[in-house]
Amino acid sequence: MSSPAFSQAAFNRQLKKNYTWYTGGFILFIIFLAIAEQLGMSRAWIGYWFLFATIGLYAGIGIMSRTSEVAEYYVAGRRVPAFFNGMATGADWMSAASFIGMAGTLFLAGFDGLAWVMGWTGGYCLVALFLAPYLRKFGQFTIPDFLAERYGGNIVRTIGIISAITCSFVYVVAQIYGVGLITSRFTGLEFGVGVFVGLAGILVCSMLGGMRAVTWTQVAQYIILIIAYLTPVVWLGMKHTGVPVPQFAYGYTLQKVTELEKKITNDPKEQEVRKTFADRAAAGRAGLADPDKAYAEGKARVDKSLADLKAQNAPAAKIAEAERAVAAYPTSVASARSIYQREAGMAARSAGPRPHAEAFVGKDEAARNTARWNFIGIVFCMMFGTAALPHILMRYYTTPSVQQARVSVFWSLFFIFLLYFTAPTLAVLAKYDMYANLVGSSFASLPAWAAAWAKVDPGLLNITDINRDGIVQWAEVVIGGDLIVLATPEIAGLPYVVSGLVAAGGLAAALSTADGLLLTIANALSHDLYYKMIDPHASTTKRVTISKVLLVVVAIIAAYVTSLKPGDILFLVGAAFSLAASAFFPPLVLGVFWKRANKWGAIIGMAAGLGVCIYYMMRTYPFFTNMGVPKMDLWFGLSPVSAGMFGLPIGLLTIIIVSYLTSPPNREVQELVEHVRYPHLRGDTVVSEAR
Amino acid sequence: MQLSEKHHEYWRKNLAITGVLLLIWFIFTFVEIWFARELSAITFFGWPLAFWFSAQGSLAIYVVIIGVYAWMMGKLDKEYGVDEGDLE
Numbered sequence: 001m002s003s004p005a006f007s008q009a010a011f012n013r014q015l016k017k018n019y020t021w022y023t024g025g026f027i028l029f030i031i032f033l034a035i036a037e038q039l040g041m042s043r044a045w046i047g048y049w050f051l052f053a054t055i056g057l058y059a060g061i062g063i064m065s066r067t068s069e070v071a072e073y074y075v076a077g078r079r080v081p082a083f084f085n086g087m088a089t090g091a092d093w094m095s096a097a098s099f100i101g102m103a104g105t106l107f108l109a110g111f112d113g114l115a116w117v118m119g120w121t122g123g124y125c126l127v128a129l130f131l132a133p134y135l136r137k138f139g140q141f142t143i144p145d146f147l148a149e150r151y152g153g154n155i156v157r158t159i160g161i162i163s164a165i166t167c168s169f170v171y172v173v174a175q176i177y178g179v180g181l182i183t184s185r186f187t188g189l190e191f192g193v194g195v196f197v198g199l200a201g202i203l204v205c206s207m208l209g210g211m212r213a214v215t216w217t218q219v220a221q222y223i224i225l226i227i228a229y230l231t232p233v234v235w236l237g238m239k240h241t242g243v244p245v246p247q248f249a250y251g252y253t254l255q256k257v258t259e260l261e262k263k264i265t266n267d268p269k270e271q272e273v274r275k276t277f278a279d280r281a282a283a284g285r286a287g288l289a290d291p292d293k294a295y296a297e298g299k300a301r302v303d304k305s306l307a308d309l310k311a312q313n314a315p316a317a318k319i320a321e322a323e324r325a326v327a328a329y330p331t332s333v334a335s336a337r338s339i340y341q342r343e344a345g346m347a348a349r350s351a352g353p354r355p356h357a358e359a360f361v362g363k364d365e366a367a368r369n370t371a372r373w374n375f376i377g378i379v380f381c382m383m384f385g386t387a388a389l390p391h392i393l394m395r396y397y398t399t400p401s402v403q404q405a406r407v408s409v410f411w412s413l414f415f416i417f418l419l420y421f422t423a424p425t426l427a428v429l430a431k432y433d434m435y436a437n438l439v440g441s442s443f444a445s446l447p448a449w450a451a452a453w454a455k456v457d458p459g460l461l462n463i464t465d466i467n468r469d470g471i472v473q474w475a476e477v478v479i480g481g482d483l484i485v486l487a488t489p490e491i492a493g494l495p496y497v498v499s500g501l502v503a504a505g506g507l508a509a510a511l512s513t514a515d516g517l518l519l520t521i522a523n524a525l526s527h528d529l530y531y532k533m534i535d536p537h538a539s540t541t542k543r544v545t546i547s548k549v550l551l552v553v554v555a556i557i558a559a560y561v562t563s564l565k566p567g568d569i570l571f572l573v574g575a576a577f578s579l580a581a582s583a584f585f586p587p588l589v590l591g592v593f594w595k596r597a598n599k600w601g602a603i604i605g606m607a608a609g610l611g612v613c614i615y616y617m618m619r620t621y622p623f624f625t626n627m628g629v630p631k632m633d634l635w636f637g638l639s640p641v642s643a644g645m646f647g648l649p650i651g652l653l654t655i656i657i658v659s660y661l662t663s664p665p666n667r668e669v670q671e672l673v674e675h676v677r678y679p680h681l682r683g684d685t686v687v688s689e690a691r
Numbered sequence: 692m693q694l695s696e697k698h699h700e701y702w703r704k705n706l707a708i709t710g711v712l713l714l715i716w717f718i719f720t721f722v723e724i725w726f727a728r729e730l731s732a733i734t735f736f737g738w739p740l741a742f743w744f745s746a747q748g749s750l751a752i753y754v755v756i757i758g759v760y761a762w763m764m765g766k767l768d769k770e771y772g773v774d775e776g777d778l779e
Contacts, residue, residue: 111727114745118720121750125716128757129709133764247747251737357739359727368728376724383720401775403768406761413754424746674694677702678773 008400012081019084023223029053034497043496047186050504054224055197058217058511059204065216066208070540073210073547074141074523080215080398086411088218089395091225091512093120093416095171096178097573099225099509102420104481106427110356112371113427115378117420121413122379123386126585128409131387132396134592134676136405141397142520143390143584144528150591150672151602152665154533159606163583164390164524167576168517169558171389174573175514176202176562179507185486186503192563198511199559206515207548214515215398221508222415228505229419229485236429236492247425253432257356260435264474265352273466273475278350284343291340295333302326353474356431370637377642378574384648385577388584391513391520402679430484433491439474446472449490453483460486518558522551574641575617582609582647586655594656595673601659609651616643701771708763712756719749 033046071077080088098120106113138146144160179198184191205217237246240253264270287294306322330336355361360375362368386392395412399405437447443465446454453461460480463472485506489498526547531538538546583606590597618624621640625631638645675681723730727741735743768774 111742111745114742118724118745118749122716122720122753125712125753125756128760129713251735251743253737254739254742255737357731357742359731359739359741372724372727375727376721379720379724403761403765403775406757406764410754410757410761413757417750417754421747421750677705678698679768680773680775681698682772 006079008079008081011079015081015084019219019223022220023227026224026227030497030501033500034495037495037497043500044188046497046500047188047503050500051183051187051197051507054504054507055201055204055511058201058220061217061220062205062208062213065213067210067212068541068544070544072212073544074397074527075394076210076212076215076398078139078398079400082399082404082408083411084219085215085395085399085404085408086413086415087222088215089392089408089412090415090419091218091222091508092395092516093392093412093513094225094419094509095175095513095573096182096506096510097174098419098423099229099506100178100182100482100485103423103426103430104484106424107431107479107484108354108481110354110361111359112361112375114424115375116382117424119379119382120386121416121420123383124409124413124416126383126387127392127396128406128413130589130592131393132405132409133402133679135393136396136399136402137676137679138672139397141527142523143393143588144524145532146591147587147602148528148532150669151587151597151599152669153599155603156587156599156606157528157532159583159603159610161524161528163579163606163610165521167389167580167583168391168520168524169554170572170576171391172514172517172521172558173562175510175517176559178510179514180562182503182506182510186500195559195563198507198514199555201507201511202514202518203552203555205511206519207551210544210547211394211398211519214519218512218515221512225505225508225512226415226418228501228508229422231501232488232492232494232498233422233426233429235494235498236433236488237425239492240429240432246429247421250425250428254357254428257428257432257435260432260439261353261355264435264439267473269467269469269471270352270473270475273473274350274352276466277346277475280343281345281347281350284340284346287336287340288344291333291337294340295330295336298336299329302329349475349478356428373636374639374642377638377645380648381574381578381581381642381644384581384585384644385579388580388588389577390524390580390584391516393588394520394523395516426484426488430488430491434477435474438477439472441472443470443472447491449487452490453487518551518555521554522547525550525554571621571623571641575643578613578617578641578644578647579610581644582613582651585648586652590652590655592673592676594659595670596659596664597655598659598662598665598669600662601655601657604658605651605655608654609647611647612650613643613647616640616646697771698773701767701773704767705764708760708767712760716753716756719744719752723749 033041033049037046067073069077102116105116135143135146138149140146140149143164144157147160148154148157176195176198179201180191180195183189183194183197187194189197206214233246234244237250238244240246241249243249246253287298302322302325306319306326309319309322330339360368360371362371396405396408399408438450441447443463446463450461450463454463457480460483462478464476465472466476467473485502486499489496489502526543530546531543586609587597587602587606591602616635617640618629619632620634634640635646723741723744727745730741730744731739733740738746765774
């Protein structure tokens with residue numbers, strides 16, 4: 001409960017005033033840089049200004065919020081108003097993947113990519129209806145806290161700690177990766193250096209003040225990231241729809257995209273390029289089927305063509321070309337094989353443009369049905385995973401009351417919605433711009449942004465004149481998803497300062513999520529493992545100190561893992577959601593809604609859910625099967641990311657069955673359940689509010 | 692402490708509100724996805740209807756679901772005297 005001297009109302013007013021000034025100051029800062037750019041400030045310097053000014057700002061907030069009080073450190077003193085907790089949750093939630101990757105995924109996958117958008121928003125309904133108010137009433141510090149108190153004993157707490165650390169750690173590596181990428185791209189620093197600059201930024205935000213510092217920097221980061229995301233989209237929207245809120249008007253742009261898709265599909269020049277790729281893919285497949293034969297035949301072909309040219313006394317230039325072909329021919333069957341592999345992969349480029357608006361694209365009814373089930377699988381796992389990720393649930397411990405926790409979920413989703421309903425808009429606008437302005441332009445005069453990006457980063461944009469007609473065909477363009485958000489300011493014709501702003505926004509998204517995740521891991525170790533299980537008599541100062549030290553250690557380990565550049569980060573992020581959904585969702589929800597759920601049900605249920613989820617991933621995901629795990633067929637054609645589709649129901653059923661087979665929980669636990677169900681019971685003393 | 696009949700009634704009403712909102716959530720998520728191809732035949736301000744729902748309609752409904760929940764539960768708390776008083 002709040003101390004008598006503290007007035008929540010005055011605190012709220014002060015917060016509103018501070019953040020209004022802050023937002024105004026940030027906009028002034030952008031204007032100042034825009035003017036400086038016109039006066040000739042270099043791009044590198046604009047990049048540095050955005051990088052160091054924003055990190056310095058977060059550091060300032062972090063230092064001002066330093067604390068060594070337990071309740072301040074773990075739950076920001078439980079006085080974060082719903083509105084601001086919503087903003088902080090938004091920043092906590094939206095990662096580098098949401099900010100930079102989402103629009104790109106939608107650009108490439110069309111309708112089928114919307115599964116991520118639905119999954120990552122609809123999950124908040126489950127948070128609101130099943131978890132946030134009850135966890136707030138419970139009023140401890142972490143998610144394992146709740147599991148341990150509700151089901152009793154250290155086994156449940158231990159499984160909780162392991163699950164919380166596993167999914168958070170996997171996720172935090174992806175964030176630090178994003179930080180390194182953005183820093184290196186916009187300042188020219190090396191990736192490894194970028195990772196450690198970002199790491200310093202993360203640590204100054206979270207170490208000194210724990211949840212309190214993280215909360216107030218996250219609010220600041222949300223404001224930056226949303227301004228950065230919306231500015232270029234509004235501009236591009238004005239260009240193509242004529243309204244400043246293109247989100248409500250791009251339906252007609254989507255229609256135009258569909259028409260242009262048909263035109264591109266039927267264009268003879270496009271078909272010619274696609275046919276080239278189809279032929280190359282067929283040759284590659286033939287080579288893979290019998291490498292020795294293909295290698296010998298290919299060798300004979302280049303040798304013969306050189307001999308023929310020489311015999312005919314062909315022009316020297318032609319002979320030189322044929323000689324180069326002989327010299328460039330792979331020296332061994334093994335090296336030829338990798339070329340066949342690459343060529344066979346060209347099959348993907350022999351297909352026409354993917355119909356953006358069409359649901360569940362597939363060549364026949366069966367393929368479309370599989371696409372539909374995979375869409376459902378992703379939506380399901382992302383939603384239930386959202387409602388089980390500890391770093392998000394933890395945020396609802398920080399509001400002043402149960403009712404504020406409920407309202408705070410509303411604000412959270414509202415602030416997330418602003419970005420998530422803009423991402424599909426951006427994908428359609430960017431696609432229209434490319435179909436209309438890039439396709440059909442001549443290689444001699446590409447649009448400025450395309451020329452620049454193709455030169456800087458062929459991994460993001462690659463345009464090659466396959467049929468040598470000097471005109472860009474869509475089939476000649478390869479796009480990396482991250483290009484969409486990064487290049488939008490230039491596509492929209494905005495000055496470089498907006499590109500810098502977008503980078504600052506991406507950095508804010510990655511830093512804020514990394515902060516929340518690191519805090520979750522450090523708290524699971526210091527609070528749940530150390531304080532609750534190893535040394536329950538530790539003084540409060542000691543607990544907070546240990547937490548701060550662990551935070552640094554975990555951050556350094558995470559940065560080290562990131563600098564190894566582990567490959568399958570996107571899969572791991574999806575996997576974190578499936579794992580969280582299978583492990584946490586059933587015991588948390590049944591813990592509140594079903595008094596009969598007991599300790600053994602929870603233990604065996606969590607283990608079963610996690611077990612099934614991990615088993616399915618191990619047996620189906622190429623990363624593991626290539627390492628020697630025996631491969632099995634997909635169940636119902638569902639991709640490994642959606643393993644939670646099986647893990648969650650099995651976990652839920654197991655808890656119910658095992659709970660019925662064993663004795664009901666004791667009176668105290670039943671009273672705890674009643675306690676969390678009512679926001680305020682007069683004379684209720686089951687669990688005293690932890691401060 | 693011993694819960695009164697009034698407390699149980701509060702909990703039943705809470706479950707009813709939760710259940711109805713969950714049903715709406717389910718319809719605008721999974722039922723909508725299941726019939727996405729059929730819904731795509733309908734055009735809504737330029738969008739195929741299924742695309743519009745998945746890209747913003749369902750999202751907006753989620754926001755409303757949570758808003759309605761918070762508002763109704765706040766009222767219910769006061770009605771049954773289990774609210775926390777003015778902590779604003």
